[in-house]
Amino acid sequence: MVAWFTGLHPVAQALTATLFTWFLTALGAALVFFFKEIKRKILDGMLGFAAGVMIAASYWSLLAPAIEMAEEGNLPAWVPATVGFLLGGAFLWIIDKILPHLHLGFPREEAEGIKTSWHRSVLLVLAITLHNIPEGLAVGVAFGALASDLPSASLAGAVALALGIGIQNFPEGTAVSVPLRREGFSRLKSFWYGQLSGVVEPVAGVLGAVAVILIKPLLPYALAFAAGAMIYVVVEELIPESQLEKNTDIATMGAMVGFAVMMTLDVALG
Numbered sequence: 591m592v593a594w595f596t597g598l599h600p601v602a603q604a605l606t607a608t609l610f611t612w613f614l615t616a617l618g619a620a621l622v623f624f625f626k627e628i629k630r631k632i633l634d635g636m637l638g639f640a641a642g643v644m645i646a647a648s649y650w651s652l653l654a655p656a657i658e659m660a661e662e663g664n665l666p667a668w669v670p671a672t673v674g675f676l677l678g679g680a681f682l683w684i685i686d687k688i689l690p691h692l693h694l695g696f697p698r699e700e701a702e703g704i705k706t707s708w709h710r711s712v713l714l715v716l717a718i719t720l721h722n723i724p725e726g727l728a729v730g731v732a733f734g735a736l737a738s739d740l741p742s743a744s745l746a747g748a749v750a751l752a753l754g755i756g757i758q759n760f761p762e763g764t765a766v767s768v769p770l771r772r773e774g775f776s777r778l779k780s781f782w783y784g785q786l787s788g789v790v791e792p793v794a795g796v797l798g799a800v801a802v803i804l805i806k807p808l809l810p811y812a813l814a815f816a817a818g819a820m821i822y823v824v825v826e827e828l829i830p831e832s833q834l835e836k837n838t839d840i841a842t843m844g845a846m847v848g849f850a851v852m853m854t855l856d857v858a859l860g
Contacts, residue, residue, distance in 0.1 A: 651747060655747070
């Protein structure tokens with residue numbers, strides 16, 4: 591199985607890895623077949639965990655390799671990392687202002703993006719889908735970097751990133767499907783919408799891998815771009831949602847555990 595995966599082209603590896611992260615989203619969404627409700631404290635801990643994973647991944651799996659790769663170029667190493675990071679945040683900010691979506695726990699009247707009459711459930715799914723874009727992009731860019739044959743781009747590091755993103759996708763799937771079930775949707779429909787939020791990851795992953803393979807000088811910028819997009823999601827969405835019901839200690843400990851898990855994966859495997 592390992593030999594089969596290592597023999598694949600980096601784009602095929604990116605597709606396989608992001609299909610795995612989507613699968614774990616679907617697996618988390620499948621919990622709706624067993625639970626109709628989830629305690630808010632547990633949900634806040636899950637959101638904190640996801641935030642911790644994304645913060646750790648942004649540095650160890652994306653920014654650190656971007657800086658190392660940039661050291662071989664003509665510009666100061668901090669330039670591609672800083673420019674890419676800020677562009678990633680700006681990209682998510684633009685999408686955030688355009689795409690209609692509603693963050694978990696907020697009333698329908700506080701939906702963001704272009705005003706629409708779409709149902710609350712659709713807006714909730716779009717909110718999760720929005721932050722799955724940088725996750726898929728990050729995994730895709732990490733695997734696409736393997737085609738560059740740079741020492742800082744390793745298969746083990748890319749696999750560690752995919753594992754970390756996949757692990758935090760499990761509670762994300764639950765965070766979509768269970769609230770939809772509570773709002774009156776059938777178990778099957780709640781599951782469908784929950785897993786649907788992760789479908790964007792394979793698309794973003796393949797696009798990210800193809801882009802950095804075709805335009806190799808973009809690689810450090812692309813890695814930093816994915817990091818900036820993920821940090822934007824953490825600060826703009828995950829942390830505020832996890833603190834909404836004042837379960838600050840649980841959300842914070844969830845973030846600490848998530849950070850530690852991703853850091854361990856990356857250091858141990860990468």
